[in-house]
Amino acid sequence: MMILVYGGSGSGKSAFAEQRITELNDSGVPLYYLATMQVYGNEDRERVRRHRMLRKDKGFITLEQPRDIGLVVDRLGKGDVLLECMSNLVANEMFRTEEAVEGLGEKLDDNANDEHYMDDKLIFYKCLVIKIKNDIAALNKSCDNLVVVSNNVFEDGIKYDKSTMEYIKALGDINRYLAGLSDEVWEVVAGIPIRVK
Amino acid sequence: MILVIGGYAQGKLEYVKSKYGVSDEDIYDFEKLDYPDFFLNENEALFEKQIVLNNINCLIKNSVKDGSNIDDLIEKLIADYPNAIIITDEVGNGIVPVEKNERLLREKTGRIQCLLAENANEVIRVVCGIGQKIK
Numbered sequence: 001m002m003i004l005v006y007g008g009s010g011s012g013k014s015a016f017a018e019q020r021i022t023e024l025n026d027s028g029v030p031l032y033y034l035a036t037m038q039v040y041g042n043e044d045r046e047r048v049r050r051h052r053m054l055r056k057d058k059g060f061i062t063l064e065q066p067r068d069i070g071l072v073v074d075r076l077g078k079g080d081v082l083l084e085c086m087s088n089l090v091a092n093e094m095f096r097t098e099e100a101v102e103g104l105g106e107k108l109d110d111n112a113n114d115e116h117y118m119d120d121k122l123i124f125y126k127c128l129v130i131k132i133k134n135d136i137a138a139l140n141k142s143c144d145n146l147v148v149v150s151n152n153v154f155e156d157g158i159k160y161d162k163s164t165m166e167y168i169k170a171l172g173d174i175n176r177y178l179a180g181l182s183d184e185v186w187e188v189v190a191g192i193p194i195r196v197k
Numbered sequence: 198m199i200l201v202i203g204g205y206a207q208g209k210l211e212y213v214k215s216k217y218g219v220s221d222e223d224i225y226d227f228e229k230l231d232y233p234d235f236f237l238n239e240n241e242a243l244f245e246k247q248i249v250l251n252n253i254n255c256l257i258k259n260s261v262k263d264g265s266n267i268d269d270l271i272e273k274l275i276a277d278y279p280n281a282i283i284i285t286d287e288v289g290n291g292i293v294p295v296e297k298n299e300r301l302l303r304e305k306t307g308r309i310q311c312l313l314a315e316n317a318n319e320v321i322r323v324v325c326g327i328g329q330k331i332k
Contacts, residue, residue, distance in 0.1 A: 010307015
């Protein structure tokens with residue numbers, strides 16, 4: 001069973017996602033919390049603290065994997081997984097530091113004035129979207145139940161810089177793919193889950 | 198209490214006016230109101246009435262900006278106006294703002310909307326002028 005939980009900032013999507021995976025986790029297999037947020041500074045630490053409080057006593061084993069979700073698939077084996085969240089994962093993959101891409105990012109930045117610079121970057125982003133989809137598909141195949149949390153970043157009507165617009169497109173593309181894979185899709189509004197699939 | 202939530206310009210107030218037949222003098226708009234006065238001049242005659250408290254997102258924004266305790270205000274609002282119709286803009290469906298206060302305000306607005314929804318008898322989401330009862 002795979003479930004996609006989708007919502008805006010402060011919508012209560014995490015609490016609902018935790019509730020849903022906890023309900024599904026009834027066959028005695030381990031319950032994993034796959035956290036994708038990279039922690040920078042106090043505000044992030046506070047966010048992590050709040051989420052840990054919410055998860056307390058629910059029996060989650062926390063794994064931090066800010067990118068390359070595919071790498072944890074072999075380590076997990078059987079189990080139910082809550083993956084939170086796609087907006088951080090996609091940002092971490094797209095805006096990863098140069099060294100993490102084994103020279104590719106660096107190469108791209110070196111050639112920032114090159115007329116093909118943006119073309120190269122777009123190809124890089126397209127490859128990443130495919131890679132992220134493959135990673136999630138592999139995770140879904142290997143675990144028993146999977147709940148994925150994703151974000152609605154699409155409705156503020158602001159035209160951002162090119163990289164941010166590419167990020168929004170990538171996340172939209174991935175969300176559509178996840179919704180296609182999922183048995184249930186829920187949108188959470190003001191803490192209220194609305195089933196859309 | 199009834200909570201009506203939806204994006205900017207989705208026709209929330211029009212929806213409320215036509216569905217509940219409230220008259221204009223019973224609509225209190227926090228985009229224009231001096232909000233502390235509204236709570237300070239406790240008008241007990243309003244407590245049991247079906248009034249509309251519009252643009253609660255502006256109340257949250259202004260009180261956070263002033264450093265006043267928004268949680269207390271919301272608690273008071275929930276307790277004192279059990280028959281009110283509360284209208285609020287959905288503001289969380291976008292890119293995380295770069296500016297810290299904007300980011301915190303957006304998060305806070307979302308959390309307060311969850312709290313209002315929890316305490317509401319009915320929650321209606323308005324999209325394109327159409328209301329969908331979600332609670």
